[in-house]
Amino acid sequence: MxxxxxxxxxxxxxxxxxxxxxxxxxxxxxxxxxxxxxxxxxxxxxxxxxxxxxxxxxxxxxxxxxxxxxxxxxxxxxxxxxxxxxxxxxxxxxxxxxxxxxxxxxxxxxxxxxxxxxxxxxxxxxxxxxxxxxxxxxxxxxRWQPPAVVVREIFDWWRQCQAEDRTAVLFCYALGKAQRLLAELATLTNETVLLHAAMTPLVKAYRQAGVPMLPTEPVGDRPRGTSFAGRLVLAPPGAGGTPWMRRFAPYSTALASGWMQLQGTPRRAAYERGFVLSxxxxxxxxxxxxxxxxxxxxxxxxxxxxxxxxxxxxxxxxxxxxxxxxxxxxxxxxxxxxxxxx
Missing domain, CATH: 3.60.15.10 (Ribonuclease Z/Hydroxyacylglutathione hydrolase-like)
Structure with missing residues (x-):
């Protein structure tokens, strides 16, 4: 051979x-x-x-x-x-x-x-x-659960944040995972999701390729005091712990990743919730x-x-x-x- x-x-x-x-x-x-x-x-x-x-x-x-x-x-x-x-x-x-x-x-x-x-x-x-x-x-x-099960868990967490007047900040990779989440969540809601600037052009490319997703808006530079309570924000993991996060307080954080299946790791401990989606x-x-x-x-x-x-x-x-x-x-x-x- x-x-x-x-x-x-x-x-x-x-x-x-x-x-x-x-x-x-x-x-x-x-x-x-x-x-x-x-x-x-x-x-x-x-x-x-x-x-x-x-x-x-x-x-x-x-x-x-x-x-x-x-x-x-x-x-x-x-x-x-x-x-x-x-x-x-x-x-x-x-x-x-x-x-x-x-x-x-x-x-x-x-x-x-x-x-x-x-x-x-x-x-x-x-x-x-x-x-x-x-x-x-x-x-x-x-071993992964069916994606629909995980997406429902994410949606329920978002709804819990809404009930508590908190911003739901979901960290995920800017290319691939963010767009998949927007497409998966579109089966459960039509609410607009806010995006970190790094994700905006990539989401646009998916839309141009014909992929149906939830409507989105960039977080942008909104006036001081703007409330993000109840909103879902997608951001790359690198944005965590930076001054960019202050505008969303009070907020809850989560990460969508296959590595969230591992319990007790520093990676999982850095977030309030972990969703196993790879x-x-x-x-x-x-x-x-x-x-x-x-x-x-x-x-x-x-x-x-x-x-x-x-x-x-x-x-x-x-x-x-x-x-x-x-x-x-x-x-x-x-x-x-x-x-x-x-």
């Missing part, structure tokens, strides 16, 4: 096609799985990405970035490799990269989830010989996705690989940790990622 993707100092590299996937250094040709900052970086010679995420990537990379958009499933020849992009279910425009060379097929998953999400296309199992999977939550104890697959979702590819070989990256590799080997699948140089180079970034993007 030939290696269609190998580690390099710039990230995952496909020698047959002479391109990188989500590179961390400037390269001539980059295939991007999605618009999160640790996957899409400016400065590449040419980009290819899935068309639904084009608006987000223009915000991330700049309007003049040399970006070519592909429809899901559209085939592109790069050198000796034929590539196509397929829905990953992570955020709007997220994609798995299918690479075919001769009679060998590899799929690099990027980040993905299996829970239903009204803000992006659902994950599509892609048959392959080798599947490169993420492992953000690759431990058996990570844009990554839980343990059953990882196993299901791997099995549905029919892959004979599985390479595991981005997270704790030991449990997943051991489980797959017990079931006769050739599995191993795939720790490219990108994981070493971005270790500080990934250490900060779980609270923000999970």
């Amino acid at each position: 030939s290696a269609l993707v190998v580690p390099s100092a710039a990230g995952l590299y496909c020698p047959a096609g002479d391109f990188h996937i989500d590179p961390i250094k400037k390269v001539p040709r980059a295939v991007i799985t999605h618009a999160h900052a640790d996957h899409a970086r400016p400065g590449m010679g040419q980009y290819w990405a899935a068309r639904p995420g084009e608006g987000l990537l223009k915000i991330r990379l700049g309007r003049d970035a040399p970006l070519s958009s592909l429809d899901y499933g559209e085939r592109l020849q790069l050198g000796a490799a034929t590539i196509s992009l397929h829905p990953a279910g992570h955020v709007l425009g997220s994609a798995q990269v299918r690479i075919e060379v001769a009679d060998e097929v590899w799929v690099v998953s990027g980040d993905y989830k299996r829970c239903p999400d009204p803000s992006c296309a659902p994950f599509e199992p892609v048959p392959c010989d080798t599947f490169v999977t993420e492992a953000s939550f690759a431990r058996p104890n990570f 844009d990554h697959s839980d343990w059953p979702g990882l196993i299901r996705s791997i099995e549905e590819t029919g892959a004979r070989q599985v390479l595991v990256m981005h997270g704790r690989s030991e449990a997943l590799v051991g489980y797959l080997r017990e079931r006769g699948i050739a599995a191993s940790a795939f720790a490219p140089e990108t994981e070493i180079a971005t270790a500080p970034l990934r250490a900060a990622k779980p609270e923000a993007q999970a």
Whole structure:
């Protein structure tokens, strides 16, 4: 079995096609799985990405970035490799990269989830010989409740804040989680939600892509003494504990993240409430996705690989940790990622 993707100092590299996937250094040709900052970086010679995420990537990379958009499933020849992009279910425009060379097929998953999400296309199992999977939550104890259950918990917390004349400040990642929450909550209410400035252009990009969401307004610079009692405010985790928060007092805080499943952690203790809602697959979702590819070989990256590799080997699948140089180079970034993007 030939290696269609190998580690390099710039990230995952496909020698047959002479391109990188989500590179961390400037390269001539980059295939991007999605618009999160640790996957899409400016400065590449040419980009290819899935068309639904084009608006987000223009915000991330700049309007003049040399970006070519592909429809899901559209085939592109790069050198000796034929590539196509397929829905990953992570955020709007997220994609798995299918690479075919001769009679060998590899799929690099990027980040993905299996829970239903009204803000992006659902994950599509892609048959392959080798599947490169993420492992953000690759431990058996990570198992998500149905999203509708969690969204109802969030809505009830918001209603409790309204009854107590408090502002409900919900921290969540600005790209993906915020828009998903706005889409999920639209099944329960039509009330206007207030947004931190970092979220406004990203929410606009989702609207332009046709994703239905609750109406929103920027928090903006409102007159001193403005009451936010009973309002729901979405903000990135970095806004917590800053002077920006003073205007909302009295308020209640919560974080929406898969890491909220872990009890007794400093991350959870920093918020009054924690809602377990992740844009990554839980343990059953990882196993299901791997099995549905029919892959004979599985390479595991981005997270704790030991449990997943051991489980797959017990079931006769050739599995191993795939720790490219990108994981070493971005270790500080990934250490900060779980609270923000999970």
